[in-house]
Amino acid sequence: MNKVIGERFLECIAHEQSQDTELTARLLESLPLSQLVAKGLAINHLTLQNVRSGLAGRLYMELGPDTAIDQEIIRGDVRNGDLVVIRPSSAKKDAFSCEGVVTKCSEKCITIAVDEAQEKDALNLYGSSRLYLLKTTNTITYKRMQSTLRKLCEFDGVPQNEVMQYLLDAPVFTPNTQPLKLDFFNPDLNTSQKKAIEFSLQNRISIIHGPPGTGKTHTVVELVRQLYNKGQRVLVCGPSNIAVDTILERLAKVMPGESLLRIGHPARLLENNLSHSLEVLSKSGDAGAITKDISKEIDDNIASIKKLKSYKERKEQWKEVKELRKELKLREKKVISDLVLSARVVVSTLHGSSARELVDCYKHTDHIFDTLIIDEVSQSLEPQCWIPLIAHYKSNMQKLVLAGDDKQLPPTIKTEDNSRVKNTLSTTLFDRLVKKYGDSFRNLLDTQYRMNSEIMEFSSLKMYGGKLKAADSVATWTLVDLPATECDENTEVPLIWYDTQAGDFPERAEDQDNGTLISSKYNENEALLALHHVTHLIDSNVPQEGIGIISPYSAQVAFLKKTVHPRYPLVEISTVDGFQGREKEVIILSLVRSNEKFEVGFLSDKRRLNVAMTRPKKQLCVIGNMETLERSGIEYLKDWVRWSEEHSEIRYPDLSEIL
Ligand SMILES: Nc1ncnc2c1ncn2[C@@H]1O[C@H](COP(=O)(O)OP(=O)(O)OP(=O)(O)O)[C@@H](O)[C@H]1O
Numbered sequence: 001m002n003k004v005i006g007e008r009f010l011e012c013i014a015h016e017q018s019q020d021t022e023l024t025a026r027l028l029e030s031l032p033l034s035q036l037v038a039k040g041l042a043i044n045h046l047t048l049q050n051v052r053s054g055l056a057g058r059l060y061m062e063l064g065p066d067t068a069i070d071q072e073i074i075r076g077d078v079r080n081g082d083l084v085v086i087r088p089s090s091a092k093k094d095a096f097s098c099e100g101v102v103t104k105c106s107e108k109c110i111t112i113a114v115d116e117a118q119e120k121d122a123l124n125l126y127g128s129s130r131l132y133l134l135k136t137t138n139t140i141t142y143k144r145m146q147s148t149l150r151k152l153c154e155f156d157g158v159p160q161n162e163v164m165q166y167l168l169d170a171p172v173f174t175p176n177t178q179p180l181k182l183d184f185f186n187p188d189l190n191t192s193q194k195k196a197i198e199f200s201l202q203n204r205i206s207i208i209h210g211p212p213g214t215g216k217t218h219t220v221v222e223l224v225r226q227l228y229n230k231g232q233r234v235l236v237c238g239p240s241n242i243a244v245d246t247i248l249e250r251l252a253k254v255m256p257g258e259s260l261l262r263i264g265h266p267a268r269l270l271e272n273n274l275s276h277s278l279e280v281l282s283k284s285g286d287a288g289a290i291t292k293d294i295s296k297e298i299d300d301n302i303a304s305i306k307k308l309k310s311y312k313e314r315k316e317q318w319k320e321v322k323e324l325r326k327e328l329k330l331r332e333k334k335v336i337s338d339l340v341l342s343a344r345v346v347v348s349t350l351h352g353s354s355a356r357e358l359v360d361c362y363k364h365t366d367h368i369f370d371t372l373i374i375d376e377v378s379q380s381l382e383p384q385c386w387i388p389l390i391a392h393y394k395s396n397m398q399k400l401v402l403a404g405d406d407k408q409l410p411p412t413i414k415t416e417d418n419s420r421v422k423n424t425l426s427t428t429l430f431d432r433l434v435k436k437y438g439d440s441f442r443n444l445l446d447t448q449y450r451m452n453s454e455i456m457e458f459s460s461l462k463m464y465g466g467k468l469k470a471a472d473s474v475a476t477w478t479l480v481d482l483p484a485t486e487c488d489e490n491t492e493v494p495l496i497w498y499d500t501q502a503g504d505f506p507e508r509a510e511d512q513d514n515g516t517l518i519s520s521k522y523n524e525n526e527a528l529l530a531l532h533h534v535t536h537l538i539d540s541n542v543p544q545e546g547i548g549i550i551s552p553y554s555a556q557v558a559f560l561k562k563t564v565h566p567r568y569p570l571v572e573i574s575t576v577d578g579f580q581g582r583e584k585e586v587i588i589l590s591l592v593r594s595n596e597k598f599e600v601g602f603l604s605d606k607r608r609l610n611v612a613m614t615r616p617k618k619q620l621c622v623i624g625n626m627e628t629l630e631r632s633g634i635e636y637l638k639d640w641v642r643w644s645e646e647h648s649e650i651r652y653p654d655l656s657e658i659l
Contacts, residue, residue, distance in 0.1 A: 213450030
């Protein structure tokens with residue numbers, strides 16, 4: 001069984017990686033630099049201003065604007081944590097380059113952390129007067145999944161560990177549902193949250209199913225505290241840095257002074273969590289003193305390398321730095337294993353959970369963790385979930401808790417040309433286990449604390465079997481409850497639908513860029529209508545920051561930004577994917593599709609729409625063509641239109657008022 005699962009995933013991941021790399025490469029190679037800059041995928045006109053040694057002995061390159069051309073760096077979509085390649089502007093695309101991670105990004109300076117293997121290339125860039133930077137595909141994540149799956153294939157027979165048996169075999173699962181006499185730390189937990197925690201404490205595997213706003217993070221935090229209180233050591237993982245940082249931030253608030261440790265590149269962590277970072281802790285305080293002197297010596301050596309003119313001289317000096325690094329590494333290893341083994345809660349991404357710093361500790365002990373919690377499991381590929389399970393197999397973990405919602409966005413999959421690969425990868429561990437064991441180990445959190453009950457109702461009926469309830473504190477709130485907001489026809493209603501079927505609201509297709517990009521759709525008049533509604537809301541004193549505009553189409557997001565941001569720069573505009581896990585007082589949802597063939601594209605994805613319609617707290621305003629949706633042949637969309645006709649305030653926009 002292990003081999004079957006492992007090999008099937010290995011094949012799918014190899015396919016996915018080739019699709020991903022091909023797509024990025026096609027984009028990077030076929031588009032000229034100017035277009036890559038325009039798309040936010042590259043930054044041009046940079047100069048290398050400084051190179052210094054940073055956290056954990058990495059080299060940090062500081063790039064500034066080439067002031068002969070630009071006074072400020074045009075950052076595009078480059079963000080902290082992105083993997084990038086830096087090349088000399090004069091060189092060909094395959095010329096020498098250097099790869100690193102963005103650790104700081106402002107208009108004045110971009111800092112790139114470079115790993116040891118890349119350092120020579122980084123220093124060679126000193127000779128180039130102008131540089132450019134490209135965002136690239138992260139191959140490390142694929143490598144981690146592949147080496148994990150290879151190890152999974154090597155396992156022989158039925159594993160000893162019971163958690164693994166549930167995942168790989170199919171033993172009968174008889175849930176223990178006996179009530180537990182627990183003292184909860186958080187007195188406000190609701191019944192479904194308490195039940196989910198009790199269940200997780202009593203069973204080897206469990207799922208905390210958290211629909212939007214139902215306090216999944218709240219529940220996971222209480223669970224970690226309960227486990228900690230029982231003397232357990234817990235590993236908390238998730239697919240993204242932001243997912244696990246949100247939990248760590250909350251844990252740090254309720255468990256001040258306790259040993260919480262965050263694994264991962266400090267550039268990718270929330271600032272508030274840096275004080276828990278393994279890298280930061282190993283460099284500061286008593287632990288840092290052990291390695292400080294030697295780090296300084298390395299820095300001095302690097303500083304002198306910069307002044308050397310010839311490549312040969314630089315190479316010689318480089319050797320010396322390498323020797324010093326070896327010594328530094330030995331000392332660091334000791335510091336790091338001491339920190340890991342004294343921590344009781346370790347937080348990391350799924351990929352980061354196999355970090356050498358953690359795995360090396362098995363040289364000192366056979367057991368580090370008792371429980372593994374995977375948050376946002378529905379956004380994680382199953383091969384990603386195997387990373388902590390295999391990396392910490394030696395720990396013989398007693399418990400696996402999965403938290404997520406299978407009715408929100410699935411993990412992003414690039415494969416389009418192979419439905420078997422696509423289906424295999426889009427089936428998450430959550431889905432597979434529910435299929436295997438039914439609902440017996442799934443605990444639904446049933447009370448949401450975000451939305452007015454009318455906003456919640458369609459989602460509850462269609463996606464959660466009508467089981468969701470709105471907490472009393474939010475059930476009837478509207479925009480009028482915001483301080484200073486006036487009560488009028490635009491603020492007192494929770495559901496508005498601007499039905500565009502009678503007006504002139506045609507969808508358009510973005511030009512295809514040399515056939516390299518999937519063309520996206522946009523709808524200019526919908527964007528103008530969104531601006532019209534935003535203006536009304538702001539006139540009624542709804543703060544800009546409380547307003548979000550969502551569209552499933554990236555071309556529409558770009559068009560909305562152009563239309564709305566010159567007047568209202570603080571209104572947040574994003575794709576559905578960019579809004580997952582977030583909320584706003586009011587959400588305007590621009591559906592875009594309006595055509596005579598009744599084609600709906602992305603809108604047919606229930607989970608994407610479910611995320612979109614569950615982001616607002618007090619008002620959901622939909623802009624879309626009801627006829628296109630109703631006649632699309634998609635049952636869910638038909639139901640939504642019918643339900644909305646009964647429950648929303650339907651408006652027929654007059655274009656002459658808007659234009
Ligand atoms: N038992 C509770 N009593 C009162 N408020 C609660 C309770 N549980 C959660 N909340 C509130 O509900 C909101 C959502 O909680 P939380 O962020 O934990 O949910 P989530 O399910 O992780 O959210 P998301 O929908 O983003 O996944 C927060 O404002 C939180 O304070």
